[in-house]
Amino acid sequence: MDTAPIPYAPAQVIIACVGHIDHGKSSLVEALTAAGSTDRLADEQRRGMTIELGYAFASDGLEPACELAFIDCPGHERFVKRMIAGAFGSDGALLVVAADAGMEAQTLEHWEVLQLLNLPWGRVVLTRCDLADAEQLAATSSAIAEAVAGTPFADHPPLAVSSRRGDGIAELRSWLFGQARQRLQRPLDGPARLAIDRAFQLPGRGTIVTGTLSSGCIQRGDELVLCPGTGARVRGLQVHGRDVDQARPGQRVAINLARVEVAAVPRGTWITSPDAVMESRCIDVHLQPLERGIRHREVIELIHGTATLRGRCYLDAGVDLLTQPGPAQLRLEQPIFAAVGDALILRRxxxxxxxxxxxxxxPAAKPRRRRQTAQARAARPEQALPAHLLQLAPAGMALDDLRRWAGGEGPAAAMLAELGPHKRQYGPYIWSEASWQQLRSCLLACILRVLEQEDGRVWVSLGELAHKIPAIPGKQWPLLMEGLASDEELQRWQQSLTAPLQIPTMGKRLRQAAEALMDSYQAAGLSPPYDHPMLAQQPDPSNAARALVWLRERGHLVALNDRQHLHRSILESAIAELLAACAAGQGITVQWVKAQWGLSRRWAIPLLEWCDRQRLTQRHGEQRRAGAQPHYDQPRFSLDF
Incomplete structure (x- = not known):
């Protein structure tokens, strides 16, 4: 990485070469690229078999240049998971079958993997055609045609080649470049995501990791995130041995990382842009099982990029063996770092x-009991957001979490657009309409419990609601109050909520006590007795104490403090007179209040302090001026008398 870097390397198309062991995959890649053997390990060369993924490149030399990046996948049955990791990020594949041997065990197993990956194009290549007679060649071709029927591999007939003599190599190379040039354009936006397949150290360089960049771009100096792990800075980039300033999607990339030890980046680690993926041990998936099916609670291995994880598969209630496409939940022993739409290969x-x-x-599901009714889950990942929001209800979802969950800004915006009007957004949180209605139902139920259990109560404070509904984070409550302001069944006052249609009515005796208490407070004006002596004067003191709470909660009496109440109408008249004096330039003092209404200090001071708390007035030294609120706005509910 000493030479001056170029802005970016030519576009690459990645091709996986798969097939049974000793069917000539490595020799084919060597013949197509003239790059020498892809078996770089001493053990591979000694045993004459591919153990690790091998890589080689070929360019057509045209302008703009097109490069083929070949991944030579191991063919031994013990290394199938490595083969899957190699094929995972590929654009297409070559299914390599020896003409003189036909389709063998790993040929069929690798072919199953290619079908599960849904690669858009590929071709069957018959190697060692110089060792097969015409009858063998015809039999192998017929068996292959039957196996690949109805797939993209059937669009072109098997091509017979000989890597040793060069037969068919030029034709295959020409066909590959023709396919590749149709697929050079890739979107450059989205978060960077790369599954690490190899990590090593170079003297004077530090840690180098390699992999296929599946989305987004990486530039020199970028701050990325290791999953699992911590942050890492991109010190340098190479694509096909050339220093570059930027790596683009679909390219095989070598990244020189700063601040990272090689032991911290084993195969299976993801390196991503910040906030690109979710970390979870429980995921909801749409399964496409092979004919053998998948059983409920079956132990599975899943391959995600280059990572292999273990867990169990949980099917919906009443399903013990899934043989057709359907929903399931995977619970894992290790965390997975994924986004909506990511593909996984499941193995026993x-x-x-x-x-x-x-x-x-x-990618961030909650474990469910099987006997619970499964929520409706979409068959397509792009339809999954409403179900996820419903699962999170009543808490909603932060937009930052949505970007990680969806796999980037673009997918998140597309999902929100698909929801259209069927969503609610307040501040940085969103709810689907269904999850919002669940939130409303939860709030109504909580308020109703308070109204039923606590005599006379009307208002439930945000603090109480947050304690009773811990699923909703405390910082969301002010945003929720905005969203609930126009709700017909809920009413807000300051930092409290109620359900006006559910407020209970008074019984006959309580109504009589309330009428008498209202008359007493109205007659007393701005200087009634303290609450205790006032209640003692009533004809029915025990019901009068209850009536005091009912009247205060419904806005007919106003509490200046914990022992002094005023009649609402009398207080409003005083407020109007006080604010008019402020508007005329009068400095409001305790002495002014005493003189204006003939009050003692024990009523004048509580009245002014109450006005300050309600922001009707604002204190400046010994004087008060008009505050932010033009009037007292507590809703007043009918007492039905």
């Missing part, structure tokens, strides 16, 4: 076998 660990493909619907 013992005896080893492919089980199917899973597409992630919810």
């Amino acid at each position: 660990p013992a005896p080893p076998a492919n089980l199917g493909r899973a597409d992630i619907l919810d």
Whole structure:
């Protein structure tokens, strides 16, 4: 990385070469690229078999240049998971079958993987055609045609080649470049995501990791995130041995990382832009099982990029064996770092076998009991957001979490657009309409419990609601109050809520006590007795104490403090007179209040302090001036008398 870097390397198309062991995959890649053997390990060269993924490149030399990046996948049955990791980020594939041997065990297993990956194009290549007679060649071609029927691999007939003599190599190379040039354009936006398949150290360089950049761009100096792990800075970039300033989607990339030890980046680690993926041990998926099916609670291995994780598959209630596409939940022993729409290959660990493909619907699902009715889950990942929001209800979802959940700004915006008017957004949080209605139902139920259990109560404070509904973070409550302001069944006053249509009415005796108490406070004006002596004067003191709470909560009496109340109408008249004096330039003092209404200090001071708390007035030294509120706005509910 000493030479001056170029802005970016030519576009690449990645091709996985898969097939049974000793069917000539490495020799084919060597013949197509003239790059020498892809078996770089001493053990591979000694044993004459591919153990690790091998890489080689070929360019057509035209302008603009097109490069083929070949991944030579191991063919031994013990290394199927490495083969899957190599094929995962590929654009297309070559299914390599020896003409003189035909389709063998790993040929069929690798073919299952290619079908599960849904690669858009590929071709069957018959190697060692110089060792097969015409009858063998015809039999192998016929068996292959039957196996690949109805897939993109059937669009072109198997091509017979000989890597040793060069037969068919030029034709195959020409066909590959023709396919590649149709697929050079890739979107450059979105978060960067790369699954690390190799990590090593170079003297004077530090840690180098390699992998296929599946989305987004990476530039020198970028701050990225290791999953799992911490942050890392991009010190340098190479694509096909050339220093570049920027790596683009679909390219095989070598990244020189600063502040990272090689032991911290084993195979299977993801390196991403910040906030690109969710970390979870529980995911909802849409399964596409193979014919053998997947059983409820079956132990599985899943391959995600280059990572292999273990867990169990949980099917919906009443389903013990899934043989058709359907929903499931995967609970994992290690965390997965994923986004909506990510593909997974599922395998049975013992005896080893492919089980199917899973597409992630919810990368941060909550474990569910099987006997619970499963929520409706979409068959397509892009339809999964409403179900996820309903699962999170009543808490809603932060937009930052949505970007991680969806896999970037673009996918998140597309999901929100798909929701259209069927969503609510207040501040940095969103709810689907269904989850918002669930939130309303939860709030109504909580308020109703308070109204039923606490005699006379009307208002429930945000603090009480937050304590009773801990699923909603405290910082969301002010935003919720905005959203609920226009709700017909809920009413807000300051930092409290009530359900006006559910407020209970008074009984006959309580109504009589309330009428008598209202008359007493109205007759007393601005200087009634303290609450205790006032209640003692009533004809029915025990019901009068209850009536005091009912009247205060419904806005007919106003509490200046915990022992002094005033009649609402008398207080409003005093407020209007006080604010008019402020508007005329009068400085409001305790002495002014005493003189204006003939009050003692024990009523004048509480009245002014109450006005300050309600922001009707604002204190400046010994004087008060008009505050932010032009009037007292507590809703007044009918007492039905």
